[in-house]
Structures are given as structure tokens and as C-alpha cells.
Amino acid sequence: MRIDWRWRGLALVVMALLGYGLALALWVSPPDAQQGNMIRAFYYHFPDWIGASVFLPLNLIASVTYLAVRAKRRSLAMKADSLALASAEMGVVFCGLGLVTGSLWGRVEWGIWWTWDARLTTTLVLWLIYVSYLMVRRFSTGSSTAVLCAVLAVFGFCDIPIVYMSTRWWRTQHPAPVFGGGEGAGITNADMQGAVWWNVLAWVAWGALVVSLRYAVELRRQQLEAAEGLDLISERAYQGAAHD
Amino acid sequence: MTSLLLLIRFFPYDSSIDVPLTRIHLPLIYCLTWAFHATYVAYIIYKLRSLRKR
Numbered sequence: 543m544r545i546d547w548r549w550r551g552l553a554l555v556v557m558a559l560l561g562y563g564l565a566l567a568l569w570v571s572p573p574d575a576q577q578g579n580m581i582r583a584f585y586y587h588f589p590d591w592i593g594a595s596v597f598l599p600l601n602l603i604a605s606v607t608y609l610a611v612r613a614k615r616r617s618l619a620m621k622a623d624s625l626a627l628a629s630a631e632m633g634v635v636f637c638g639l640g641l642v643t644g645s646l647w648g649r650v651e652w653g654i655w656w657t658w659d660a661r662l663t664t665t666l667v668l669w670l671i672y673v674s675y676l677m678v679r680r681f682s683t684g685s686s687t688a689v690l691c692a693v694l695a696v697f698g699f700c701d702i703p704i705v706y707m708s709t710r711w712w713r714t715q716h717p718a719p720v721f722g723g724g725e726g727a728g729i730t731n732a733d734m735q736g737a738v739w740w741n742v743l744a745w746v747a748w749g750a751l752v753v754s755l756r757y758a759v760e761l762r763r764q765q766l767e768a769a770e771g772l773d774l775i776s777e778r779a780y781q782g783a784a785h786d
Numbered sequence: 787m788t789s790l791l792l793l794i795r796f797f798p799y800d801s802s803i804d805v806p807l808t809r810i811h812l813p814l815i816y817c818l819t820w821a822f823h824a825t826y827v828a829y830i831i832y833k834l835r836s837l838r839k840r
Contacts, residue, residue: 545834569798573804578803578805579800579804579808580804580811582797583811583815635823638822639819642822646815647811649811752823755834756830759830762837763833766837
């Protein structure tokens with residue numbers, strides 16, 4: 543299995559997007575009237591959550607597809623299972639980064655690293671659910687592992703709407719949504735908006751690129767494992783026939 | 787250590803509007819983000835290479 547030139551070309555484009563996003567975030571966007579230069583944390587913190595909001599639902603779609611087709615369409619089920627793993631890993635990376643960057647930002651703005659408010663707690667639970675999903679995938683053996691993981695992914699996804707709605711349902715230390723948070727919320731400066739949305743685009747594109755590579759690696763691994771299993775069965779059948 | 791300090795200078799900081807922690811935490815946020823992603827890609831490349839050996 544080789545990384546082809548199209549993937550390398552896309553990687554270059556995405557790296558250029560990320561580089562431009564970094565320049566916008568650090569040098570083009572002005573400092574904020576209240577937060578000063580610390581507002582620049584937002585340009586890397588917000589894309590983490592958009593990334594998690596893209597790849598964790600993708601994990602749900604892939605898991606449901608796997609559950610639906612696993613008995614009838616083996617090849618499609620293998621693809622769905624590989625995509626579920628790749629998107630879950632990417633989702634965990636984005637979610638973990640969101641927690642870490644949020645904590646570093648919170649220490650400066652709120653004076654605390656962490657607080658057990660509804661938004662932060664439900665997000666930590668979400669991260670732990672998907673980490674446990676990956677651990678089950680890594681350490682569980684047996685034919686039912688993929689089914690167990692797919693079911694866990696379906697239940698794990700239930701936390702995402704709770705995370706999203708937590709700042710609306712409960713009073714939290716975490717502020718209301720910057721975008722879509724109602725009147726008065728949001729960033730109005732055009733340079734700041736450019737830095738936010740460019741970085742969102744760049745990091746989601748990066749996530750899609752990495753997920754595509756991880757998916758290809760995992761699919762190839764599963765195909766090799768299936769082929770090795772078939773070889774073993776036919777070898778044993780041959781040995782059995784020779785013994786008779 | 788010197789290169790780390792140079793990296794910090796790379797990030798905008800204005801002592802008249804920023805609290806001192808900004809000087810450390812803002813570069814940390816950016817560096818950790820890149821480091822996490824780079825580590826994950828390195829892990830995928832490791833998986834790819836071990837697959838090629840099979």
C-alpha cells in the first residue's frame with residue numbers, strides 16, 4: 543500500500559490552508575478589546591469543536607451502516623467499520639485538543655484550569671466515551687468486537703446533543719455560543735471572522751485528509767486479516783483431506 | 787530552550803493589554819495543537835509501515 547500522488551497533492555493544499563490560517567490568526571486578526579491577544583486562542587479552540595462535530599457524527603453514520611449491512615454485504619461492512627474507527631480517532635484528537643486548549647485559555651481568562659460546570663463535564667464525558675470506544679476496539683478480541691463497538695458508538699453519540707445544548711439548558715462558566723448564540727453574540731470584526739472561518743475550513747480539511755489515510759490503512763489491515771483467515775481455513779481443509 | 791524562547795517571540799504579545807500568562811499559554815495552545823496532530827499522523831504512518839511488512 544502506497545500513498546499516491548493525489549493524496550500528496552491534497553496534503554500540500556491543506557498544509558497551505560493551515561499556513562494561511564495560522565498567518566491570519568497570528569498577524570492579520572487584531573487583538574480583542576477585552577481579551578487582548580488571548581482571543582487568538584479562539585482561532586484554534588473553535589475548529590477543534592467543529593472537527594469533533596464533523597467526525598463523531600461520521601462515526602455514528604459509519605457504525606449504523608456497519609450494523610445494518612454486516613450480515614449481507616461483507617465488503618461494505620468492512621469499509622463502514624474502517625471509517626468508524628478512523629473518524630472516532632480523529633474525533634477524539636479534536637475533542638481532546640478542545641479540552642486542553644480550553645483549559646489553557648480558561649486559566650488566563652477565568653483564573654482556573656477547570657470547573658465542573660455542565661459544558662465542561664459533559665464534554666469530558668464525551669471524550670471518555672470515545673476513548674473507551676477506541677480501547678474496546680484495541681483490546682477486545684473475538685468476532686463480536688466490531689458489533690459491540692458500533693453499538694457503543696450509537697450510545698456514545700447521545701452525549702453530543704447534550705454537550706451542544708448544555709450552555710442553553712444550564713447556567714455555566716463556559717460562555718454562550720459565539721456563533722448562533724442569539725442577538726449580541728458573535729464576532730463582528732471582518733478580520734477576526736476571516737481568521738475563525740479560515741481555520742475552521744483548514745482544520746476540517748486536515749481532519750478529512752487524515753481520516754482518509756487512516757481509513758485506507760485500517761481497511762487494508764482488515765482485508766489482509768480476512769485473507770489470512772481464509773488461507774488458514776483452506777490450509778486446514780487441505781490438511782484434513784490429505785489426512786483422510 | 788533558546789529555540790523555545792524564539793518561538794514565544796513569534797506570537798503577538800502586548801504588555802499594555804495582555805496578562806503575563808498570555809505569553810506562555812497562547813504559544814502552548816498553538817504548539818500543542820500542531821504536536822497532537824503531528825503525533826497522530828506519525829502513528830498512522832507507523833501503522834502503514836507495519837502493514838507493509840506483513
